[in-house]
Amino acid sequence: MMKIFIVFATVLAVAFYFFYNSNQTSPAAVTTVGGQLEKLAPLPSEVKESSGIEAAAKQGHYITHNDANNKPYLYEIDEKGHLVQTYKLKIPNVDWEDLTSDDKGNLYISDTGNNDNKRKELAVYKVNAENMQQVQPIRFTYEDQPAKTSKKDKLDFDCEALFWHDNYLYLITKDRNKKGIARVYRLPDKPGNYKAQKVGTIKMTDLVTGAAISPDASAVALLSEEKVHLYQNVSSVDKFYEGKPKEIKLSGAGQTEGIMFKDDNTLILTSEGGNLYRYSL
Secondary structure (H helix, E strand, O other): OHHHHHHHHHHHHHHHHHHHHHHOOOOOEEEEEEEEEEEEEEEEOOOOOOEEEEEOOOOOOEEEOOOOOOOEEEEEEEEEEEEEEEEEEOOOOEEEEEEEOOOOEEEEEOOOOOOOOOOOOOOEEEEEEEEEEEEEEEEEEEOOOOOOOOOOOOOOOOEEEEEEEOOOOEEEEOOOOOOOEEEEEEEOOOEEEEEEEEEEEEEOOOOOEEEOOOOOOOOEEEEEEEEEEEEEOOOOOHHHHHOOOEEEEEOOOOEEEEEEEOOOOOOEEEEEOOOEEEEEE
């Protein structure tokens, strides 16, 4: 009888082990079109409204930030969602919307949110990644923005998307007028006062909430809510939008706001009030 009991208990233990482990999902996976979106971790409580994401100096660490009505802080996090360090900048956060970096170790904070279209002078802050208190403003207006706003163009000049390439910053507007058009502008990456040059338009009905370019500059990704618009085989960054994008659905990811390329084949994303994700192309 004792032998039978021992065998029975062993079978139960083995069955429980396999059942328990088969139900563990770390990281969590969300089914998408063309691949799998991995939930790496929840964002720390300090990052309530993540609006941009960029690589930090340390491998596997990222810099993110909150948008309007929040403190002008940059947050360094790791892939487990732990807050590693907070950088308290002495600049305004009117409406920080995106984050990018160049090949010299500088970060660029896009203070370009313009929900009511009342802002005429906008800014991108160039930050030395080795000395976060070393900040240089790049101030600008849009070359085609009217001096007086009309009802027709009331919501045309809101921007939540930024990426850097070859000494220029590229900004993509959020078409909140529902005209089905997003504008692409270009700025020098040096401190000063500029008119942002309009280089083209994109026909799309989704609202652009973030942008990124791959390290080899062959792909540009535009982010909207639960969707990536991926432009591949880009030969000219100035005209990346002329190709037809591949649409990647991120079902269940929430209000996706931040995007970056970890490498040429991997995206890192954040959702507002949500999580840190990884997507393998």
